[in-house]
Amino acid sequence: MHLITFIEIIMSAAAIITLFITALMLPKRFKKTGFIIACLAAVIVLLFFAVRPFWFAYQVSVKTELLNEYLEEKYSGEQWDIRRREGRQYNPYHLEVRFKNEKGWVYTYLVVNENQICQTVWTPPEGEFPDEGKHYESNHCE
Known part of the structure; x- marks a missing residue:
């Protein structure tokens, strides 16, 4: 794995973890929405890294x-x-x-x-x- 790819993955993971931590700290009535947004962001990032090599090819x-x-x-x-x-x-x-x-x-x-x-x-x-x-x-x- 190239260093740039590794850095991209680490930065994306840090952003997703930050979203989950932020969702945990939200008031109870906004927690569910916060977790949905964090999960959606995680899925989008995973799809991006999974699809990108095939798209380039x-x-x-x-x-x-x-x-x-x-x-x-x-x-x-x-x-x-x-x-x-x-x-x-x-x-x-x-x-x-x-x-x-x-x-x-x-x-x-x-x-x-x-x-x-x-x-x-x-x-x-x-x-x-x-x-x-x-x-x-x-x-x-x-």
Whole structure:
């Protein structure tokens, strides 16, 4: 588990515990409502942490498919690998493309939607400039 995820879970648990303690201290006529609110918050937080990884995986698969279609249209007849960098510190929607006919180059694409796909980062081999790449695109997302 990544440190950021651990901190998020600890902070959420502290907030839920605070809600339960606050519900205990409420006057008798408001206790039931306080516990209902605390339980509802706990369920929402649990659902959030349970669903989020699957949501990211689904979104990445959709964006990978959109990028694949874009590359098929723009660079038909070529081959490439699409990957994303693993880890919480990296944007899950930045997809790295390595073309088979251009060794050492890595192009990072941002897929906003099907109409807005653009290169955001170029990683050329040492000693080369980004605009020297065969697949360099100068379109930037706004």
